[in-house]
Every structure is written in structure tokens, then in C-alpha cells.
Amino acid sequence: MAPHRWLSVLAVTAASIRPERIPVLDLKALRTPEQVAALGRACAEPGFFHVVNHGVPTEVIAAFEQATRAFFALPVDVKRRVKRTATNSRGYADDEFTKRTRDYKQLYDYGHTPRPDLPSDAPENRVMDGHNQLPDLPGFREAVEAYYACCAEVCDELLDAVARSLDVAPEAFRKLFAGGHTSYLRLNAYPAAKDRHVQSDVNLDADRLVNGAEDLSETPLDKLEGPRLGVNRHFDAGVLTLLYQDHSISSLQVNLNAHRSGPPHWIDVAPVENALTVNVGDMLQVLSNGRYRAPEHRVLASPPGVSRVSAPFFYNPAYAAEICGPCRRKGQRSSHETRTRATGRARPSASGGPSPMRGRCTPPSPGATFESGASRATSPTRGGRRSRSRTSCFLWMATRRLRSAHLC
Secondary structure (H helix, E strand, C coil): CCHHHHHHHHHHHHHHHCCCCCCEEEHHHCCCHHHHHHHHHHHHCCCEEEEECCCCCHHHHHHHHHHHHHHHCCCHHHHHHHECCCCCCCEEECCCEECCEECCCEEEEEECCCCCCCCCCCHHHCECCECCCCCCCCCHHHHHHHHHHHHHHHHHHHHHHHHHHCCCCHHHHHHHHCCCECCEEEEEEECECCCECCCCCCCCHHHHCCCCCCCCCCCCHHHCCCCEEEEEEECCCCCEEEEEECCCCCCEEEECCCCCCCCCCEEECCCCCCCEEEEECHHHHHHCCCCCCCCCEEEECECCCCCEEEEEEEECCECCCCECCCCCCCCCCCCCCCCECCCCCCCECCCCCECCCCCCCCCCCCCCEEEECCEEEECCEECCEECCCHHHHHCCHHHCCCCCCCCC
């Protein structure tokens, strides 16, 4: 082959594997060794991927999006009738914080219902983190419940495939969800912002917090000063997150340098037609002994004239699940240093928003280790700087439905 032809082949190959490309996987093909291996590579880096042929009917998605937009179009005083409280972390909020910075959005949280045949506030449906508060909106409950059930099925399939990619029997992961999982569905609405933070090499909170520019929960969204993000940088706490993205605009971004030194490098995770977007959570990082990395990500605020919605489904195990990291390749030694167990319950703040500390936990001893392959390393760092121990972020997660944006 002529030299210039070789150069062309190399250029195409490099373009196909560069980290800026978010993989697209076929859920129904995740039983072949090639697709399972591709899933493992995507979970390792960048920690995000899209799934097509996911099996969620288009009419279910359409009804769910319509119900989402109808809810957020209600008057504020009507939405606040189902506002989250200090004793119930489910419902509406417009005062969410991430990294001590107000999210430029509204949200509504809907969680697992042990007895869907009973009213949402029945004693049997009041769990550790509260109960579902439903608005007086025809068709809302049916649309949300149908989409929630579909998301759980997709994540069940993904969990089996992830286990196979780690050479682990799927039953080992399934038992973590036995007895009723604690997954929850979050509906997001991002209004247009006048001053958007879009810099790809700067974290929004780096200077603001140093200068004492704290946000207040009482300030209306449209009165917040300075550059804004829809959601500030964070890591998701659970096992997997399954995201429905509004196709009107690309706003989700991942930091490719979150697990290495250097300044942040934010790239788009643009929506793909007929696909749902998936990312690794902190618990899966523990379950994989650090082979799979939870990606740091953020959401840009909507530009002027655009109002978008999204809906992440946070796939979380049962309250009593014990999260540890025995996963290994065949022939490799197992490490149990990341074994953790929750010892408490999180508390929303008095304002009804989530508390910065969502529960009490006993952190591991300094220098607790993760094992990836046959090598052993100290707890992963964020951008070359040691973060709060990763396992300490997970300790209460196994017995508590978690919010994605506040723990890390």
C-alpha cells in the first residue's frame, strides 16, 4: 500500500478511537464477546456511552416527555404543593445546589413504589427517603410510572452485560437489587439563562467560592447573578445512570481530565437520535475495583430563547446492599479493601433542599486501596489532587436513595 494510503488509514483509525467520540452501543447485541468488550472499554473511559435498540417504546417516551413539560408549565404555586420537605426527599424543587452553587433548573423526583396498587402516600409506600408526591395533573402518574418501569428493565439488562464484561456472574450484581431497589427518576427543566458559563478549561466554582460568592436558596432563578450552569460539575453516586436527553440542544458535558492531572477538559455528550445516554456511577467504580471510572460531568445552562428538559434515571441498589469490590479478571487476585457498608440515613435540609451531608458514615482508613488488574494504587485522585476518599462517598449510598449531584 502506498505511504499516503497508510497515512489515511491511520488518520481514520485515530479518529475512530479518540476520547471525544462517545461510543454508541446496541443493547440487544450486548451478548456477543465483541460488544461486551466494547462496553467494558466505554465504562473504563470515558465512562459515558449511548445505547440504541434499548426497547423503550417511542410512545412511552413521547408520553413521558409530554407529561414532564406539562408539569413544569404549571404555575409555581401549584408545583410547590408537591415540594420536597425536610422529611420527604421526593417531589419538586428549584433550590438545588451542586458544589455549593445553585443549579439553574427546576426538578421533580419520583422514586420506587413498593406497592403501586396503593396510593402513593399509603404507609406501605413510605420508605426511608419519603414517598412520591403526585401533582394534580391528568395522566402524569401513568406516564411517569410507565417510563420508570422501562428504565429499570433497560438497566437490568445493562447490569448483566457489565457483569459479563468484568468476568463476573450476573447473579453477583443482581442480588444487590433484590428486595426492592432504591432507584429514582428525576425530571429536569432548564430555563433559558442570560449569562451562561461555557468555558471548557475552567470550573465555575474555582473562583466564585474563593471570593465568597455564595448563592442563596431563596433567590429566584432569574435573579441569580454571574455566569450559570444548569448543573455544576459532579459525579453520580449510584451504579448506573440512564439519561433521556432533549434533542433540541446539546448541554451535557464530560471532563476528560477528571482522573488525570491537568486543567479540566470539557467535551459535549451530544444526544443521539433514538438513543438513551448511560454513565458509570461511583458504586460501579467500587464494584469493578476501579477498572471502571465514574466520569465527572456537568450541564450547561440553556441559551436565550431555549428551554430544555432531561430525565436521568439513577439505578441504585437495595437499602441493605453491601457494596464491595471483589471483581477481577480470571487468574487475578481479588482485593477487598473497598468493602463498605452504610450506617445511617441522609437528611434534607430545613429549607426542604438536600443537605450537603446526606448521612453519617465511617470513612476507610487513610490510603485505602483500589485494585485494578494485578496492580494496587491509592484511592483515585481528581485532577492530580486527592479528593475525599472515593469509598467514603459511597458508605451511606448502599442504604439510601441518592442524589447524583451533591456527594462528590
